Amino acid sequence: MIETRDITLKYSGNKGIFDLNFKVEKGEAFGYIGPKGAGKTSTIRVLMGLSHSSKGLATINGLNCFNKAAAIQKITGYIPEETSFFDGMRVKEYLNFISRMRGSSRSKKTGLRDSLIERFELETRGKIENLSNDMKQKLAIVTAFMHDPEVLILDEPTNGLDPLMQSRFVDLIIEEKRQGKTILMATHMFENVERTCDRVGILKEGHIVAQDDIIQVKSAEIKSYFVRFEAHPNLEQLKKYGFGYKQFSEKDYEILCQGDRIDALVKVLSHEKVLVFNSNTQTLEEIFQKYYSKEAINA
């Protein structure tokens, strides 16, 4: 179980994390989301004992994250936002070294490791510094999972992975969750969280602005669609149902719709002849507009 109580870590220029409180229960997957620079990595650094918070307490399985970092590492797998490996080491050599640092002998327990190498198609020959960025990320994944940890702390785990590997990673997380692992996944990509996490915490400028069930977050999502009509549409209907829109030309529109009102939008559009209907890829800022604007009002 991961718990933070009022943890605060300030950097210069009003940056940092402030009075963070969240709890990830055993067997739960928690998505920790926010744009870059919101404080996700700072939080994880406190959890991993790399930084000590200036205020508050962070614990994993009841152990103090700073003082008991070694005991926590025994049961934890960690993927850093960006891993720097040792110069001049080969992939196999590195994995063996980390296994020995974990106190397991080379011959034991390589089964899980080998299956992970195979699953992610990790290139094990050659030196780490010559690997491409996605290979390095795969190596970080194998390193974090190879000792079958109970708790997983993942910071942008799919960074640099191609869509196929991303989906293999999501499958892995789903399997781990089924085995009762406790997972905290920090990401700015909503797609990763959508398929794996039960709950999400939304972080903005070092504050948690919302902690919600994933379904509720999805319903708060503002979706945007590009629509081309055959003829000039009936805008009165759109306005009446409260949909925002932007007009690009006489027939091209961008329509904004909250996640729980898609059904209403489909009904309105059914009266028109629609030629093109594209869902727009959204940035996290757009997705969490609701939370962000709420925060702005409170501030």
Added chain:
Amino acid sequence: MSIPLFLKDIKDNIFLLLIFVFLMSLYLGVIIYMYDPNGVGALVDMLSLLPVALVKAMRLSTIDSGLTGFIGSLFYGIIIYLFPMVYCIILGNRLVAKWVNDGSFACLLTTPNSRVKIIVTQGLYMVFSIIVLFSVLFLVGLAISGYCFPGTLDKSVFFELNLCACLLTITVGMICFFFSCLFNDTTLSLGFGAGILIIFFLFTILSGISDLTAFLGKYSLYNAFNSLAIVKGEANIVTICVGFLTISLLLFAAGVGAFGIKRLPV
């Protein structure tokens, strides 16, 4: 101490150690080979051509006529400050600050080993490698002088020279180690580690030049090791050794303590 990490340290730094073992052994061998049992007349003649201040700065103003004294002046005079100083500066930085600076230290901290355990391992490697360096020098000295001039070397004095020089170098190494633990940035770690040692070295050189500058010697760690006094039997070996050991331990503890509580940028 973490054994796998210690083995990695040996593997990573063996080449550096071998270079210094080789260079210093070569130097020591050549000096012993140069010794003329019939007197050091030729060397004294040569030194008389140089300015007095330079000879004094090089600590060669008095050369003992025995083999042990000859090695004591020529090898344990200045060389013993310079080579190990460079070794300690490079190694000190490589053991801690380099990995913190490039972020790879995080790999160590994702394993179930406490910071203290990891950093103690790094410090012990420093001590271990310096002991290896001086053990080899001691054996090389014994072997070459035994081969060239059997029965001439005063073995117990030669041992004392090596013991004190070894402890001096461990202290020097701990200065570099401390700054390597304290700073997250290799520039600062190198700057402070090397800077302080160079100041000590300059003070020692300058203190030998004239009576006006002699007071500087009091502020230099290097002046605590005086090879001629050891050769002449005038030095209190126990005091010197206990002094170096105490300073080394304090620096080691301070380095470990500083590293244990700091925020790591990895």
